[in-house]
Amino acid sequence: MARIVILGSAYAIADEHRENTHLAIVEEDQILLIDAPGNPIARLTRAGLSWHQINALIITHFHPDHVSGAPLLLMDLWLLGRKEPLKVFGPTHAIERLQGMMRLYEWEKWPGFYPVEFIALPENEKIRFIDTPLWRVYSAPVKHFLPTLGLRIELATGSIAYSSDTEPCENVIHLAQGVNVLLHEATGEGPGHTSPEQAGRIAAQAGAGALYLIHTPPLSQPEAWIAQARQAFGGPVYLAHDLLQIVV
Numbered sequence: 001m002a003r004i005v006i007l008g009s010a011y012a013i014a015d016e017h018r019e020n021t022h023l024a025i026v027e028e029d030q031i032l033l034i035d036a037p038g039n040p041i042a043r044l045t046r047a048g049l050s051w052h053q054i055n056a057l058i059i060t061h062f063h064p065d066h067v068s069g070a071p072l073l074l075m076d077l078w079l080l081g082r083k084e085p086l087k088v089f090g091p092t093h094a095i096e097r098l099q100g101m102m103r104l105y106e107w108e109k110w111p112g113f114y115p116v117e118f119i120a121l122p123e124n125e126k127i128r129f130i131d132t133p134l135w136r137v138y139s140a141p142v143k144h145f146l147p148t149l150g151l152r153i154e155l156a157t158g159s160i161a162y163s164s165d166t167e168p169c170e171n172v173i174h175l176a177q178g179v180n181v182l183l184h185e186a187t188g189e190g191p192g193h194t195s196p197e198q199a200g201r202i203a204a205q206a207g208a209g210a211l212y213l214i215h216t217p218p219l220s221q222p223e224a225w226i227a228q229a230r231q232a233f234g235g236p237v238y239l240a241h242d243l244l245q246i247v248v
Helices: 040-046 070-079 092-104 170-175 196-206 222-230
Strands: 003-008 022-027 030-034 054-058 086-091 116-121 127-131 135-141 149-155 159-162 181-185 210-214 237-239 245-247
Touching: 003 040, 022 040, 022 149, 030 040, 040 070, 054 070, 070 086, 070 092, 086 092, 092 116, 116 127, 135 170, 149 170, 170 196, 181 196, 196 210, 196 222, 210 222, 222 237
Parallel strands: 030 054, 054 086, 086 116, 159 181, 181 210, 210 237
Antiparallel strands: 003 022, 003 245, 022 030, 127 135, 135 149, 149 159
8 A cells, every 4th residue: 555654744944843845655665755854764763664665765956955864864874774775866956966965974985885876867847767566756847946856656556746846837737647646835826836726726737636735834724725725626635744644
């Protein structure tokens, strides 16, 4: 049974209740980790998941609230004894900078480090970059302040799309065509971001089965955020929260 585990749901400013947005896609005994802020190992443990299960890491873009914990993750896996290779995917802009961060830490001097393969993805519409018996993963560029990728994950039991940080854009609609679950950012309308109503419109245009609003600011009236999305989308609308598990 495939599931999405919301490791964090907050926008750029986390607080004592919510971590920055990152996700784990879990299928059988494997984890596809999407973004890595904060302390990813601690967050996985809190969610009842094991670091042993991490199959690959996808970095959607190089903003601190999405990548700040990646060096700590790589180091912690080494200290915990990982031996298996790890693939790290992302746009060229993010991959080059993550490699630069690791060089600053002089990780090449850390003895017995497991193999890490950094894979820069072209910014083309809907390219397939992972194809295994568990999942097929596609990416496409979305509209943020710097190169950012949205994602589509197809599993045996269903499909998921994740907008990452973006203004409303056609590529998210294309990625989300007919998916069971669309996770769309809802920071609020403005440059590089999306309002709940705009996210609802995208879900409707894509024919998504359900919409989960994520990457949200603190909300004193969360039901109002959901109501805005429902103005444009007739399907189920939910507000993602930390440690939520969504069966696909």
